[in-house]
Amino acid sequence: METAVRSHAMLCGCTCCMACGTTKVKAALEEEFRKNGIDEEVKLVISGSNVFCAKGPVMIVHPEEIFYEGLTVEDVPALVEEHFLKGRAYQKLTFKEQDKKIAIPSIHDIPFFKHQVFLVLKNKGLIDPERIEDYITMDGYKALSKALTLMKPEEIVKVVSDSGLRGRGGAGFPTGKKWELGLKIKSDVKYVVCNGDEGDPGAFMDRAVMEGDPQAVIEGMIICGVATESHKGYIYVRAEYPLAVKRLQIAIDQCYEAGLLGSNILGTGFDFDLEIYQGAGAFVCGEATALMRSIEGKRGMPRPKLWRSAVKGLWDKPTVLNNVETFANIPQIVLNGAGWYRSLGTEKSAGTKVFALTGAINNVGLVEVPMDTPLRKIIFDIGGGIINKRSKFKAVQLGGPSGGCIPEAYLDIPVTYEAIEKSGAIVGSGGMVVMDTSTCMVSTAKFFLEFTADESCGKCAPCRLGTKLMHDLLIDICEGRGKEGDIEMLEEMSETIISASLCGLGQSAPNPVLSTIRHFRHEYEAHIKDKWCSAGACRDLCTFYIDEKLCKGCGACQRACPSNAIEGEKKKPHKIMQESCVRCRTCVDTCKFGSIKILPASARSANEADLQFIAGMAAGSLAGVGK
Amino acid sequence: MTKLTIAELQRIQEENKATFTLRKGGYKAKVVVHMGTCGIAAGARNVMTALMNEIALAGTNDIIVKTSGCGGLCAREPMAVIELVDQPPVIYGDLNEEKIKEIFKEHIIGGNPVEKYALALGSEAIY
Ligand SMILES: Cc1cc2nc3c(=O)[nH]c(=O)nc-3n(C[C@H](O)[C@H](O)[C@H](O)COP(=O)(O)O)c2cc1C
Numbered sequence: 001m002e003t004a005v006r007s008h009a010m011l012c013g014c015t016c017c018m019a020c021g022t023t024k025v026k027a028a029l030e031e032e033f034r035k036n037g038i039d040e041e042v043k044l045v046i047s048g049s050n051v052f053c054a055k056g057p058v059m060i061v062h063p064e065e066i067f068y069e070g071l072t073v074e075d076v077p078a079l080v081e082e083h084f085l086k087g088r089a090y091q092k093l094t095f096k097e098q099d100k101k102i103a104i105p106s107i108h109d110i111p112f113f114k115h116q117v118f119l120v121l122k123n124k125g126l127i128d129p130e131r132i133e134d135y136i137t138m139d140g141y142k143a144l145s146k147a148l149t150l151m152k153p154e155e156i157v158k159v160v161s162d163s164g165l166r167g168r169g170g171a172g173f174p175t176g177k178k179w180e181l182g183l184k185i186k187s188d189v190k191y192v193v194c195n196g197d198e199g200d201p202g203a204f205m206d207r208a209v210m211e212g213d214p215q216a217v218i219e220g221m222i223i224c225g226v227a228t229e230s231h232k233g234y235i236y237v238r239a240e241y242p243l244a245v246k247r248l249q250i251a252i253d254q255c256y257e258a259g260l261l262g263s264n265i266l267g268t269g270f271d272f273d274l275e276i277y278q279g280a281g282a283f284v285c286g287e288a289t290a291l292m293r294s295i296e297g298k299r300g301m302p303r304p305k306l307w308r309s310a311v312k313g314l315w316d317k318p319t320v321l322n323n324v325e326t327f328a329n330i331p332q333i334v335l336n337g338a339g340w341y342r343s344l345g346t347e348k349s350a351g352t353k354v355f356a357l358t359g360a361i362n363n364v365g366l367v368e369v370p371m372d373t374p375l376r377k378i379i380f381d382i383g384g385g386i387i388n389k390r391s392k393f394k395a396v397q398l399g400g401p402s403g404g405c406i407p408e409a410y411l412d413i414p415v416t417y418e419a420i421e422k423s424g425a426i427v428g429s430g431g432m433v434v435m436d437t438s439t440c441m442v443s444t445a446k447f448f449l450e451f452t453a454d455e456s457c458g459k460c461a462p463c464r465l466g467t468k469l470m471h472d473l474l475i476d477i478c479e480g481r482g483k484e485g486d487i488e489m490l491e492e493m494s495e496t497i498i499s500a501s502l503c504g505l506g507q508s509a510p511n512p513v514l515s516t517i518r519h520f521r522h523e524y525e526a527h528i529k530d531k532w533c534s535a536g537a538c539r540d541l542c543t544f545y546i547d548e549k550l551c552k553g554c555g556a557c558q559r560a561c562p563s564n565a566i567e568g569e570k571k572k573p574h575k576i577m578q579e580s581c582v583r584c585r586t587c588v589d590t591c592k593f594g595s596i597k598i599l600p601a602s603a604r605s606a607n608e609a610d611l612q613f614i615a616g617m618a619a620g621s622l623a624g625v626g627k
Numbered sequence: 628m629t630k631l632t633i634a635e636l637q638r639i640q641e642e643n644k645a646t647f648t649l650r651k652g653g654y655k656a657k658v659v660v661h662m663g664t665c666g667i668a669a670g671a672r673n674v675m676t677a678l679m680n681e682i683a684l685a686g687t688n689d690i691i692v693k694t695s696g697c698g699g700l701c702a703r704e705p706m707a708v709i710e711l712v713d714q715p716p717v718i719y720g721d722l723n724e725e726k727i728k729e730i731f732k733e734h735i736i737g738g739n740p741v742e743k744y745a746l747a748l749g750s751e752a753i754y
Contacts, residue, residue: 087694
């Protein structure tokens, strides 16, 4: 007889939590359970990502549904005594909202979870990703059974088409249309390829799905095989995702053993083989045609899109290629129907989308919401707003190196493909980086251009040289060498790169520049004309200055300054010694009274009277102070 | 694992249901055993073990067991609260292994509260 279990401790086993010490905490918990004689009553499970990544390792305990964060080995004895023996939430490690000391122990009350709709992430924190039985118990492979026994390929394609699902890899191409063509083309060999390259900086949605629910991706791919009469699949994952590769491989092995992959799947006579192909982590290899070249063993370079991949793809055979999240949606669409899926989101942007929410925000983690959810709700209700109380929201970056920055004025638009594109960004694969007032938008554009210049495969000159030239120009602007006409030059180069590049990399690389010029043109102008970076991020374009009227002489900045550049007696206004100041911005973030002002570079050599004048001008947002 | 058929997928789902009732909710009965210092001193540990054994023996998958601290009535420990779906919770006191076994059969499985051991009706907020 097996002993009954009364509690399940689901310890998060995603890469982030593992890096924070999941393995050590697991050992400590096991030891403590044993010591207290409850190691059989309480089951410890390493689950997939719990999606709330703020302070790992995190753990959810059932049936009480209590969420713990920031677990340490030292806390384990007290946690086990309080929670597992005495049945009280261990307050020290429960979630607490920023500033408010009140603990929110139940996962159902934590705002981060409360506003989300989990569909792709429905198994988060519920299953052990290395146990196929867990996946099956959560209705896993029911959709495949239905597809194999009750549906014709045309019917599967129709459900996917009718659901309105669009590719989650970035371009938002209707998935049903791709599958329809995949089915229509006749060929002895056809392929199904899953794109798990995920090269956008700041994005980790696909990794979480592959690590946390690998069977859902596999089931989606097999169903695609049934729908398009294909019998061979590849999952392309970058080698930088070792845990995803490991869990996918375990899942594939279990499927072969259980007869869910290989020949005669579930005894229905359908055959499908699947293997992982590890990429070397080049951004361009996420582009569909480059990815297929890479699987062929060639150098990952895009080809002209003279024909669709569904006609001629991998080894010139018809290939249906979709993103990880796209495939993970499929089983539930097949099981619950197109209408069910369409009930979420909007007419043209149906269903949910997973975003990786990061940056200057309180609650960092994965966010899954219906596509009609406004940005403001994601950033402020779910994300908990800006982390630094002394700064404010400035922009949110969507779509990574192919996307753009969206300012405050647009925060009430929903995250649909159409609305986001209108605002100058793209939904992209789901990276969402929130920036506060300490972020310089010119530097942000520079960061992305450095990335694309680095990652350009070099095939097309406009992309290879153009991104480099744009990056150089942005460096000049950030270092004080900007000149009249630079903004127009950036716009002109953007236009050429977009129109003359072969693939999406070049076609979208200028977007971060164009969107920041569109919404933050004044910042470019201040950099160029006033030699002023008002965010204080470009060291050559700012002067830090203490406003005497606001300074209380508390000495906090003095203690924080790494180069001893601040002088002043206690309770009297302090002063920054410009010759020693390294312009690291530490004092600005330290001062509680907002007394440290960021002025143009020219203020550095100004005398006290002039400084006050410049400060006054700067407060009025400046006009020609540099003169 | 042998090669699965569709029927076997269902079997696996049935077999693992208990695990997922616990993780997803949807249980028939909830038992809260007091495990405060007073409860443990009075023998709550043995009551808990006996209860877990009964559950395992019965092979049920829709009962969840929680613990709580002292309920403020230390003299009547070990105590437990049993709540069936759609029924008011019943508080039991002065428990021991024998009594909890009897309560398990009569109340949890049978649906009839064991009045002779019951102290009161009423729930308790744990968290
Ligand atoms: C430079 C570049 C990088 C890309 N990287 C990815 C990626 O990492 N993952 C992804 O799914 N799609 C990526 N794409 C989009 C793919 O080309 C393709 O549109 C997508 O994988 C198709 O799947 P979907 O229709 O399910 O979105 C990238 C495109 C470009 C141009």
